[in-house]
Amino acid sequence: MSDKQVAIIGGGPAGLTAAHELTKHGIPGVVFEKDDVVGGISRTVERDGYRFDIGGHRFFTKVSEVEDLWHEMIGDDFITRPRLSRIYYDGKFFYYPLRAMNALRNLGIFEAGLCVLSYMKAKIFKRKSNESFEDYIVNNFGERLYKHFFKTYTEKVWGIPCTEIRAEWAAQRIQGLSLWSAVINAVFKPKGQGIKTLIEQFEYPVLGPGMMWEKFTAFVEAKGIPVHMETDVVKIHWEPGKVTGVTARHPDGTEKRYDATDVISTMPIQELIAKLDPPVSADVAKAGQGLKYRDFLTVALVVNEEHLFDDNWIYVHSPEVKLGRIQNFKNWSPALVPDPSKSCLGLEYFVFEGDELWNSKDEELIALGEKEMVKLGLIKENTVEKGYVVRIPKAYPTYDADYSSHITVLREFLDALPNLHPVGRNGxxxxxxxxxxMLTAMLAVRNIDGANFDVWEVNVEDEYHEAGASKSAFSEPSPEGSGNGHGDMAPEPDAEADEEAASG
Ligand SMILES: Cc1cc2nc3c(=O)[nH]c(=O)nc-3n(C[C@H](O)[C@H](O)[C@H](O)COP(=O)(O)OP(=O)(O)OC[C@H]3O[C@@H](n4cnc5c(N)ncnc54)[C@H](O)[C@@H]3O)c2cc1C
Structure with missing residues (x-):
């Protein structure tokens, strides 16, 4: 048995994968999860037998190790679902990925021609700046397509103008998608024809993503790694050169210190910095506070209709309603809806914690959701039976103009604490x-066991995003620094498979 003892903060995908990886290395550990459910943002919420996601969570990866692990954990409960999604804009539904005739019909020949001209103009007179999301999209798609398919939705998601969102975000999330690839896809891969691509189907646990994380929890607990629920890590103890443990507040209010040789943190990096004990220098604290987030709330509506529409989800670009996306959970898995005569929809609102929508009462949000759905013509009046609201703070780490300079300061500080391992999305x-x-968590544990991966490099190097990059597992950097890097994995989903990005 190893002489290490690892404290893991968070029982979401990263924390539980780290725990799973520890079991493979024979390293003891303990997981602290402040909530009463596992899965983090990838949890499944259950209310009166209705199950729904925070958003809709597709299981899609190009990393074979991750995919194999999903299958190993969930076995036959992984179902393959057909994908159908559309964009609602200007009173019309556009299939997404685009279908040529549908797009032409909706835009009209004249407007489609203008889009092509504006695309050509953008290619000839490229904007000199490629700093912002707007620059990136206009340079790649032209002004008119940017206005039709990117601007309104992206601004709903982020709550800031596209001119203030960094181009990196677009490059990361929709890299590889060009106008031509979208058009070629629309013309040559109509629905139902030929190979089923990853775009047209995805995997999903029959009872929602939380089922995966419950299986992970049962697995690691059976292997001797406890998962303490409703247990908030309130301090991370450190001294120059290392962290020494954490203090956790248990559900009965008692605080207990846990010594650790290593700490894996999946909590938002901003909170990690604020909870370091003793407090960090003013510069580091300021960098942590400077990070921004977009928060999220979902209104689940139980509708008295057996079948509403075929889409798994619909992006709502139209600015006349506040909601940004609609999930139809029955189309993700019929088992999510306990009464087959009803449907359950998830209405997604992108918000800031403490803003008007966030602070609205649940009944007001349910009424707003119903009103907006009727306005969009997607449900009939008086068919909503009941609703539930779930608020998720820090759902999206924001790539604003200053985030990377803050991260640079934080990394410099964290690099001097090599046994503190921040991993995961907000981590x-x-x-x-x-x-x-999951991948960052796996690599962090391998580092604890003597490997030398640069976990920060996962998913930041351009080559990780390259279309068609190999699916094989990663490798450590070669000692000579020959550029082998962390490998050739390309975990970034296809542009078209992106679940949250501007859907154009
Ligand atoms: C709307 C939406 C849709 C998405 N769709 C998809 C999709 O289709 N496919 C996909 O693969 N991904 C999707 N994602 C992304 C996915 O949800 C995240 O990548 C994933 O959940 C990140 O896992 P994590 O473990 O890094 O972080 P989290 O899920 O944030 O988990 C962190 C955990 O740490 C806990 N924690 C925080 N602070 C403390 C503390 N002080 N003490 C103890 N515990 C603490 C939290 O409670 C949480 O459980 C989506 C995200 C959103 C917002």
Whole structure:
């Protein structure tokens, strides 16, 4: 048995994957999860037997190790679902990924022609600046397509103008998608024809993503790694050169110190910095406070209709309603809806913690959701039976103009504490999917066991995003620094498979 003892903060995908990896290395550990459910943002919420996601969580990865682990943990309860999603804009539904005839019909020949001209103009007179999301999209798609398919939705998601969002975000999330690839896809891969691509189907646990994380929890607990629920890590103890343990507040209010040789943190990096004991220098604290987040709330509506529409989800670009996306959970898995005569929808609102929507009463949000759905013509009046509201703070780490300078300061500080391992989405302030979180956690544990991965490099190097990059597992950097890097994995989902990005 190893002489190490690892404290893991968070029972989401990253924390539980870290615990799973510890079991493979024979390293003892303990997980602290402040909530009463596991899964973090990838949890499944259950109310009166209705199950729903925070958003909809597709299981999609190009990293074979992650995919194999999902299958190993969930076995036959992993179902393959057909994907159908559309964009609602200007009173019309556009299939997404685009279908040529549908797009032409909706835009009209004249407007489609203008889009092509504006694309050509953007290619000839490229903007000199490529700093902002707007620059990136206009340079790649032209002004008119930017206005039709990117601007309104992206601004709903982030709550800031596209001119203030860094181009890196677009590059990361929709890299590889060009106008031509979208058009070629629309023309040559109509629905139902040929190979089923990853775009047209995805995997999903039959009872929602939380089921995966419950299986992980049962597995690691059976192997001797306890998962303490409703247990908030309130301090991370450190001294120059290392962390020494954490203090956790248990559900009965008692605080207990746990010594650790290593701490893996998946809590938001901003909170990690604020909870370091003794407090960090003013510069480091300021960098932590400077990070921004977008928060999220979902209104789940139980609708008295057996079938509403075929989409798994619909992006709502139209600015006349506040909601940003609609999930139809029955189309993710019929088992999520206990009464087959009803449907359950998830209405997604992108908000800031403490803003008007966030502070609205649940009944007001349910009424707003119903009103907006009727306005969009997606449900009939008086068909909503009941609703539930779930608020998720810090759902999205924001890539604003200053975030990378803050991260530079924080990394410099954290690099001097090599036994503190920040991993995961908010843990590293990276706009990532589950597979990235899992991968960073796996690599951190391998580092604890003597490997030398640069976990920060996962998903930041351009080559990780390259279309068609190999699916094989990662490798450590070669000692000579020959550029082998961390490998050739490409965990970034296809541009078209992106779940949150501007859907154009
Ligand atoms: C709307 C939406 C849709 C998404 N769709 C997809 C999708 O389709 N596919 C996909 O793969 N990914 C999707 N994602 C991304 C996915 O949710 C995240 O990548 C993933 O959950 C990140 O895992 P994590 O463990 O890094 O962090 P989290 O899920 O944030 O987990 C962190 C955990 O740490 C706990 N914690 C925090 N502070 C403390 C503390 N002080 N003490 C103890 N515990 C603490 C939290 O309670 C939480 O459980 C989506 C995200 C959103 C917001």
């Amino acid at each position: 590293m302030h990276k706009y990532n999917n589950q597979d990235h979180s």
